[in-house]
Amino acid sequence: MLLDWxxxxxxxxxxxxxxxxxxxxxxxxxxxxxxxxxxxxxxxxTIVTLPLVLPPVATGLILLEWLGRRGWIxxxxxxxxxEIVFTWRAVVAAMAVMSxxxxxxxxxxxxxxxxxxxxxxxxTLGASPWRVAWTVTLPLAxxxxxxxxxxxxxxxxxxxxxxxxxxxxxxxxxxTISTSIYTDILLGHDAEADALIAVSIGFAFAAILLSELLxxxxxx
Amino acid sequence: MTPFLELRRVSVQLGRFTLEVDAGFGPGWTALFGxxxxxxxxxxxxxxxxxxxxxxxxxxxxxxxxDSDARVHLPPHRRGIxxxxxxxxxxxxxxxxxxLEYGRSTASESTLFERVVExxxxxxxxxxxxxxxxxGEKQRVALARALLAAPALLMLDEPLTGLDAPLRERILPFLxxxxxxxxxxxxxVTHNPGEVMTLCEHVVVMEAxxxxxxxxxxxxxxxxxxxxxxLRDDTQGG
Numbered sequence: 339m340l341l342d343w344x345x346x347x348x349x350x351x352x353x354x355x356x357x358x359x360x361x362x363x364x365x366x367x368x369x370x371x372x373x374x375x376x377x378x379x380x381x382x383x384t385i386v387t388l389p390l391v392l393p394p395v396a397t398g399l400i401l402l403e404w405l406g407r408r409g410w411i412x413x414x415x416x417x418x419x420x421e422i423v424f425t426w427r428a429v430v431a432a433m434a435v436m437s438x439x440x441x442x443x444x445x446x447x448x449x450x451x452x453x454x455x456x457x458x459x460x461x462t463l464g465a466s467p468w469r470v471a472w473t474v475t476l477p478l479a480x481x482x483x484x485x486x487x488x489x490x491x492x493x494x495x496x497x498x499x500x501x502x503x504x505x506x507x508x509x510x511x512x513x514t515i516s517t518s519i520y521t522d523i524l525l526g527h528d529a530e531a532d533a534l535i536a537v538s539i540g541f542a543f544a545a546i547l548l549s550e551l552l553x554x555x556x557x558x
Numbered sequence: 559m560t561p562f563l564e565l566r567r568v569s570v571q572l573g574r575f576t577l578e579v580d581a582g583f584g585p586g587w588t589a590l591f592g593x594x595x596x597x598x599x600x601x602x603x604x605x606x607x608x609x610x611x612x613x614x615x616x617x618x619x620x621x622x623x624x625d626s627d628a629r630v631h632l633p634p635h636r637r638g639i640x641x642x643x644x645x646x647x648x649x650x651x652x653x654x655x656x657x658l659e660y661g662r663s664t665a666s667e668s669t670l671f672e673r674v675v676e677x678x679x680x681x682x683x684x685x686x687x688x689x690x691x692x693x694g695e696k697q698r699v700a701l702a703r704a705l706l707a708a709p710a711l712l713m714l715d716e717p718l719t720g721l722d723a724p725l726r727e728r729i730l731p732f733l734x735x736x737x738x739x740x741x742x743x744x745x746x747v748t749h750n751p752g753e754v755m756t757l758c759e760h761v762v763v764m765e766a767x768x769x770x771x772x773x774x775x776x777x778x779x780x781x782x783x784x785x786x787x788x789l790r791d792d793t794q795g796g
Contacts, residue, residue: 453647455643455647456647458606458641458643459642459647461633462637462639462661463704463707464707466635467633478650
């Protein structure tokens with residue numbers, strides 16, 4: 339079989355799940371960064387951005403240490419019979435951490451673009467802070483937030499370095515598009531690698547185009 | 559008579575600008591008159607609860623809105639104050655009808671909607687988005703939206719500033735209509751004496767963050783090079 343379908347399915351499913359997991363906390367954090375001032379804000383901002391600039395293998399190694407059976411998160415999960423490392427869940431975890439900055443940064447820009455005056459007038463019309471957020475702020479920032487989620491999805495699909503450390507490269511279990519391409523190259527399966535590369539380009543092209551279109555319409 | 563709205567020793571620090579106000583406002587239409595930078599909009603923000611003063615006491619109709627000593631700060635959505643900012647701040651993603659219904663209190667009489675829409679002549683715009691409206695239409699929609707929340711106090715921030723003269727002439731009658739028919743106590747911010755004389759019986763003159771003087775519109779303004787008015791010279795330091 340020319341195309342590694344299990345890898346494509348895992349990549350798409352895990353990337354979707356990673357973005358879905360990121361969206362709630364990411365937008366909430368973006369709102370706190372855009373609209374509130376609090377101690378430690380600069381530090382949190384930096385930590386959120388770290389995965390963008392750290393070598394992905396370094397992020398992967400940190401995740402491996404934290405999520406492994408002896409890790410400070412992993413040993414709780416292990417006690418609850420919830421294994422992450424070297425399972426498909428580790429693929430999701432790596433993708434979620436690596437794509438989180440895209441969700442937060444884009445959502446923050448989108449939220450900062452919403453007029454304070456419009457929010458304030460909504461409040462004077464009797465809307466509680468929650469109602470203002472749901473009926474004014476989020477709808478007005480919607481396009482930018484979705485554009486960020488699409489970019490995060492694209493970044494998750496391309497994830498390699500962190501994934502291979504924390505999830506490994508187990509065919510049919512944790513092998514993604516990226517790690518499958520890597521295996522194909524190592525084994526000299528050039529045709530299989532080229533086919534997956536074509537699939538990757540297709541997904542990436544569609545995602546970037548979609549996010550550009552969303553942002554353009556917002557500006558007009 | 560006790561004033562409808564009272565600000566006592568209210569002080570706001572905004573960078574190098576200080577607002578220090580001690581004033582009472584009656585239940586009619588009161589003009590907040592003064593040059594830009596006098597602190598008029600900041601005063602509205604304090605009354606609306608959008609800006610928290612460093613100190614002072616704000617009371618409306620017997621209800622304490624803010625008190626620095628008692629640590630009272632009623633949030634904006636509990637104050638029942640209609641605020642129309644200079645840029646109007648209509649909700650761009652909602653239809654005119656949804657804009658109007660946003661703050662509409664369920665307790666308010668159902669006929670109020672029809673009455674406001676009819677008197678401000680916006681019944682033909684209900685299905686449109688704010689982006690499709692002309693400047694004058696936006697003004698009327700913003701005014702209607704504030705009125706439909708059945709506010710105890712209405713605050714209009716320079717509604718006619720930045721509009722060309724013919725448009726001002728067209729909107730002025732709507733403001734007079736709102737004043738005469740809905741009878742909501744109103745703070746009207748302007749730096750145009752003509753608007754003060756047309757719309758307000760009482761004036762509070764502000765300058766550099768302080769109340770310079772206050773009184774009846776006819777007492778404070780005298781006709782100058784017609785058709786405008788100017789502040790009397792003897793209002794200095796009042």
